[in-house]
Structure formats: C-alpha cells, structure tokens
Amino acid sequence: MLQEPLNTAQMKQILEAALLTAGQxxxxxxxxxxxxxxxxxxxxxxxxxxxKADWQQRSLELVQVASGWRFQARPEFxxxxxxxxxxxxxxxxxxxxxxxxxxxxxxxxxxGDIEEIRGVAVNPNIMRQLIERNWIDVVGQRDVPxxxxxxxxxxxxxxxxxxxxxxxxxxxxxxxxxxxxxxPPQPD
Amino acid sequence: MLQEPLNTAQMKQILEAALLTAGQxxxxxxxxxxxxxxxxxxxxxxxxxxxKADWQQRSLELVQVASGWRFQARPEFxxxxxxxxxxxxxxxxxxxxxxxxxxxxxxxxxxGDIEEIRGVAVNPNIMRQLIERNWIDVVGQRDVPxxxxxxxxxxxxxxxxxxxxxxxxxxxxxxxxxxxxxxPPQPD
Amino acid sequence: xxxxxxxxxxxxxxxxxTIPQDLYIPPDALEVYLExxxxxxxxxxxxxxxxxxxxxxxxxxxxxxxxxxxxxKMRATKLELAADYLLMSAMLIEIKSRMLLPKxxxxxQEDDPRAELVRRLxxxxxxxxxxxxxxxxxxxxxxxxxxxxxxxxxAVAGPPGISFEDLVAAWQAVLQRASHFQxxxxxxxxxxxxxxxxxxxxxxxRDGMVEFMDLFDVVNDGLPKLVVYFLAILELAxxxxxxxTQQASFSPIYLQAQER
Numbered sequence: 172m173l174q175e176p177l178n179t180a181q182m183k184q185i186l187e188a189a190l191l192t193a194g195q196x197x198x199x200x201x202x203x204x205x206x207x208x209x210x211x212x213x214x215x216x217x218x219x220x221x222x223k224a225d226w227q228q229r230s231l232e233l234v235q236v237a238s239g240w241r242f243q244a245r246p247e248f249x250x251x252x253x254x255x256x257x258x259x260x261x262x263x264x265x266x267x268x269x270x271x272x273x274x275x276x277x278x279x280x281x282x283g284d285i286e287e288i289r290g291v292a293v294n295p296n297i298m299r300q301l302i303e304r305n306w307i308d309v310v311g312q313r314d315v316p317x318x319x320x321x322x323x324x325x326x327x328x329x330x331x332x333x334x335x336x337x338x339x340x341x342x343x344x345x346x347x348x349x350x351x352x353x354x355p356p357q358p359d
Numbered sequence: 360m361l362q363e364p365l366n367t368a369q370m371k372q373i374l375e376a377a378l379l380t381a382g383q384x385x386x387x388x389x390x391x392x393x394x395x396x397x398x399x400x401x402x403x404x405x406x407x408x409x410x411k412a413d414w415q416q417r418s419l420e421l422v423q424v425a426s427g428w429r430f431q432a433r434p435e436f437x438x439x440x441x442x443x444x445x446x447x448x449x450x451x452x453x454x455x456x457x458x459x460x461x462x463x464x465x466x467x468x469x470x471g472d473i474e475e476i477r478g479v480a481v482n483p484n485i486m487r488q489l490i491e492r493n494w495i496d497v498v499g500q501r502d503v504p505x506x507x508x509x510x511x512x513x514x515x516x517x518x519x520x521x522x523x524x525x526x527x528x529x530x531x532x533x534x535x536x537x538x539x540x541x542x543p544p545q546p547d
Numbered sequence: 548x549x550x551x552x553x554x555x556x557x558x559x560x561x562x563x564x565t566i567p568q569d570l571y572i573p574p575d576a577l578e579v580y581l582e583x584x585x586x587x588x589x590x591x592x593x594x595x596x597x598x599x600x601x602x603x604x605x606x607x608x609x610x611x612x613x614x615x616x617x618x619x620k621m622r623a624t625k626l627e628l629a630a631d632y633l634l635m636s637a638m639l640i641e642i643k644s645r646m647l648l649p650k651x652x653x654x655x656q657e658d659d660p661r662a663e664l665v666r667r668l669x670x671x672x673x674x675x676x677x678x679x680x681x682x683x684x685x686x687x688x689x690x691x692x693x694x695x696x697x698x699x700x701x702a703v704a705g706p707p708g709i710s711f712e713d714l715v716a717a718w719q720a721v722l723q724r725a726s727h728f729q730x731x732x733x734x735x736x737x738x739x740x741x742x743x744x745x746x747x748x749x750x751x752x753r754d755g756m757v758e759f760m761d762l763f764d765v766v767n768d769g770l771p772k773l774v775v776y777f778l779a780i781l782e783l784a785x786x787x788x789x790x791x792t793q794q795a796s797f798s799p800i801y802l803q804a805q806e807r
Contacts, residue, residue: 244698272718323745382695430694448688479586
C-alpha cells in the first residue's frame with residue numbers, strides 16, 4: 172500500500188495497471204473508483220491523454236471504445252498473437268464437458284439428474300451454450316412435479332464427434348476394470 | 360502485418376503484447392509460436408530478461424510462475440485495483456484450507472490419508488470445490504482394495520499462488536510454535 | 548497460549564477473538580464454539596495449548612476428564628454427536644487405561660501409549676499452521692491481478708471444439724467423483740438403449756401420439772435394432788416418460804409423451 176496522498180506519477184501508474192488488467196473497457200466512473208473520490212474528472216481525462224501519448228509507438232495502444240477505455244495490441248501484431256492460441260477455438264470448461272458427458276451417457280436426463288451426479292448446481296449458461304451449439308435439446312418432460320425438461324444429445328453432436336451412434340462411445344465398465352484383467356490366466 | 364524478418368525491437372514488442380494480452384501465464388513454447396520457428400530459445404530467454412528489466416519500477420511486473428511467464432500488477436496497487444471490481448474470488452473455509460495443505464504437502468494422498476491427518480471425515484464438497492478451481496486433481500489410484508483415488512495439486516494452484524514449484528511453498532518445519540519433539544520416557 | 552479463532556464466533560452477540568480460558572461454555576454457545584474447531588484433534592490441540600502443557604508430558608487423566616466434559620455437554624444440548632469425537636474419546640480412554648495398568652516385567656520396551664497420539668497431534672498442528680500460511684499467501688483472484696489487455700484474434704474463431712477423447716475423459720472424471728459410482732455404470736448395450744429412448748421421445752414430440760407399430764421400421768431395421776427400440780420404449784414407460792394407452796383389447800396401442 173502506498174502513502175496517501177498519491178502523486179500524479181503514482182496515479183498514472185494505477186490507471187495504467189487498472190486498464191492493463193481489466194480484461195474489458197473501463198468507463199470514466201470505473202477509472203475514478205481507485206481514488207475514492209479524490210480525483211477530479213478533468214484530472215482523469217488529462218492523465219488518460221498522457222497515458223495514450225506515453226504508449227504511442229509501443230506494443231499496445233490506449234483507445235476509447237463505446238463502453239470506455241481499453242489497451243489493445245497494435246493491429247499489425249494481431250496475426251502474430253493469434254498464432255499463440257490458434258484454435259481460439261476456446262475450449263469448453265470442465266463443468267460444460269462433464270455436463271455434456273452426463274447427457275451423452277445418461278440421456279434422457281433432467282437438470283436435477285445432472286446436479287445429482289455432479290453434486291453441484293448446473294450453470295444455466297452451460298445448458299444454453301450446449302443448446303445453441305445444437306449438441307443437446309429438450310426431448311420431453313419428466314412426469315414429476317415441476318415437469319422438468321429432459322435433455323438428450325442431437326445428431327449434430329454425433330456428427331461433430333464423428334460418431335455414427337452413441338453406442339460407439341466406449342462403455343465405461345471397460346475403463347474401471349481395464350487394469351484388472353487383460354489376459355485370461357495361462358494354463359500351467 | 361510487419362515486414363519479415365522482424366528486428367529484435369519488433370520481436371520484443373510482440374512478446375510484450377502477447378504477455379500483456381494473455382490473461383494467463385504463457386510457457387516458453389507458447390511464446391515462441393508467434394515467430395513460427397524463427398526464434399531461438401536462447402534469444403527468447405534474453406528478451407524476456409530484458410522485458411523484465413524494462414518493466415522494473417512500472418505499473419506491472421513480469422514474473423515467472425509454474426506454467427510460464429505473466430505480467431501482474433505490482434502488489435502495492437492491488438488494493439486500488441480491487442476498488443474497481445470488488446467481486447473477488449471467495450476465501451476458502453479452514454477445513455478446505457487444511458485439506459488443501461495436506462494435499463499440497465503430502466501429495467499424492469487419498470481421502471483416507473486426509474481423514475487420518477485431520478481426524479474428521481472429508482466433506483466431498485470441499486474436494487469438489489478444489490477440483491472445480493482446478494487446484495487439485497486425481498493423478499492415479501493407490502493399489503489397495505477399493506483403489507482409492509490419489510490427489511495432487513496442479514500447476515494452476517502454483518500459478519495462482521505465485522509459485523514456480525512446490526519447493527517454494529513455505530517449509531513445514533518452520534511452523535511448530537514450540538518444540539514438541541517426542542522422546543520415549545527415560546526408564547526410572 | 549491462546550488459539551486464534553479463524554472464524555467469527557459470537558456468544559450472546561459479543562464477538563469472541565480468543566477462546567475463553569475457563570472451561571465453562573454457555574450451553575447456547577456450545578454449538579458455535581464447537582464449530583470453531585475442525586474436529587477432535589483440533590479440540591485436543593487447543594486443550595493442550597491452552598494449558599501450555601508440554602505435549603510430551605500430557606496428563607492423560609486430566610485431559611480425558613476435560614474432553615469427556617465436552618462430549619457430555621454436546622450430548623446435553625442434543626447436538627448431533629460427531630462420531631469423530633467419540634472415537635477420540637475412546638482413544639484417550641484407551642491410552643489412559645494402558646498407562647494405569649502395571650507393565651508386565653518381561654515386556655521391557657513397550658512403546659509409550661501416548662506416542663501415536665503425540666505424532667498425530669504434531670502432524671495435525673503442522674498442517675493447521677501450513678493451512679494458515681497458504682491462506683495468507685497472495686492469490687490470483689484476490690491480491691494478484693493478472694494482465695489481460697485486448698487483442699483482435701485473427702484466425703477464424705469457430706465455436707469451441709471437442710474430441711471424442713475429451714468427452715470420454717470428462718465422463719471418466721464424473722464417474723471417479725460420483726459417490727454413487729455403482730448406479731452409473733453404463734454398458735454399451737445400455738447406452739444404445741438410452742440413445743433410442745431419446746429418439747422415441749423426439750419422435751413423440753414431433754408427431755404427438757404415435758401408434759406403437761409405427762415406431763418400428765420393420766422393413767429396414769434389423770432384429771437387434773428392433774429389440775433395442777422395444778427395450779427403449781419399456782424403459783421410457785418404466786421411468787414414466789411416456790404414456791401408453793389402448794382403448795380395448797387388441798385395439799391399437801398408442802404412445803405419447805407425458806403432457807405438459
């Protein structure tokens with residue numbers, strides 16, 4: 172923690188750190204928050220202009236977009252940076268993968284079934300993500316109070332996984348027992 | 360897109376941009392990808408050292424953790440930054456932290472081992488919580504009846520605690536508040 | 548030495564920073580009080596530390612008496628008595644009784660019965676302190692803030708992909724964690740039945756009421772597939788997911804999805 176009151180150089184460093192770590196544009200109001208009411212809007216604007224000038228000709232540039240200010244990589248670097256994670260094909264979260272696996276192996280299932288197996292609440296965003304991808308859909312309702320939706324995997328899901336049918340997925344019994352018996356015992 | 364071949368200053372800028380935009384540590388392999396095989400590992404290491412020096416006394420610092428390199432805000436700014444987005448990762452309960460400590464210091468361990476040390480049953484929610492955070496995972500089974508799962512800490516755990524390896528964890532020996540060495544009673 | 552409480556303990560609305568020195572705990576506060584401990588080892592460690600006892604020289608009789616007091620109080624307030632605490636009482640009493648019994652002369656070097664307890668207490672204390680240290684370390688998501696500026700991803704940003712192996716690994720992880728492992732073993736045959744359950748439901752959703760015979764493509768599907776279809780329908784009926792109706796004997800049988 173720094174000694175207050177902060178000097179201008181420190182304020183500028185804090186603004187820079189905030190903008191570099193935010194992961195999204197920050198509005199002027201948000202950028203004032205670190206200073207707890209001890210910075211004028213005019214000062215903030217001035218410091219942002221200075222920061223912008225400081226970063227000219229550097230690896231990132233400070234720009235103003237609809238919802239605020241953000242640092243972004245210079246456009247001529249984009250292609251290089253894209254090579255780091257080429258399948259920005261972002262990956263599904265572990266929770267999403269497990270939810271999908273449960274639906275594939277235990278279908279048709281309700282959200283309640285999934286929660287029971289995983290032991291944690293199902294994030295509605297995950298279901299939405301899988302439905303939007305057209306990997307799962309609702310195939311009916313279970314006849315219990317609340318009539319929860321029953322989810323199953325779709326044909327698109329099989330296509331995307333290069334499977335002709337679910338029965339091509341490995342049966343799990345084989346996994347748990349695989350290291351117990353590989354070969355029948357040899358006769359002496 | 361820049362004219363190739365790139366000069367060293369451009370390479371350094373691209374590395375800086377990569378590390379400032381990644382949102383997570385980047386390994387040496389990942390950091391080489393933008394250059395498509397046209398950078399030596401030794402050059403990369405040298406440029407990283409230069410970058411680290413360039414950023415001394417600035418708003419962020421370049422640090423090395425278990426899975427690679429990352430920029431992070433200087434610790435003295437973290438309080439100011441927290442005012443922008445007060446939502447933080449929740450702190451874990453004492454039970455969860457003790458479970459984590461056992462896994463970190465005694466890994467690989469089974470649930471039974473954890474119960475033996477703590478003297479109480481392991482709450483499955485705690486294990487789930489730590490797995491979801493990607494701080495621990497199953498690394499095998501112990502070869503005893505029931506084949507219990509063996510748990511260990513992950514690289515993410517080390518990253519999140521700003522460590523490069525388990526050996527950087529505070530040493531256990533230093534902990535005892537007072538010497539409680541056991542010696543068998545002397546025969547009278 | 549006083550044990551710092553890691554959690555917020557209040558007794559009669561007053562915050563408690565340290566555990567009271569005297570043994571008397573107001574019964575209303577006992578539940579909160581015990582929640583401050585992580586278990587019987589933690590409680591024992593506290594009792595030893597509170598009296599600044601040399602752990603090597605634990606006065607078993609006194610300790611066991613105090614410990615039993617706590618267990619009694621738990622019972623008095625009808626708290627659900629944790630099995631862990633009872634087990635620890637039994638261990639203390641066993642140690643105490645072994646110390647009271649005269650040692651047979653021929654067993655010269657019998658281990659001190661307290662040795663195992665001391666070992667466990669020391670190990671637990673080390674872990675407890677390690678946990679505190681870990682908790683105090685700066686963490687990403689709390690004190691550590693990682694750089695995350697924006698850049699424009701140029702490569703074609705398709706939706707996330709998964710592979711067959713990803714899915715199998717995810718399911719394996721689920722099985723490994725599921726406490727009721729037994730109920731979730733899924734064989735190849737069962738999987739194919741479950742797939743057909745989804746197919747039948749999908750058909751019923753599209754067409755409403757369907758005659759039983761129409762569900763089967765007798766011409767194109769081989770016998771194994773027809774059997775799987777039939778099993779799927781039976782399973783759907785068993786799980787209450789479809790309604791099967793027939794007006795009279797020998798009249799057509801109809802299936803429909805359970806209505807909204």
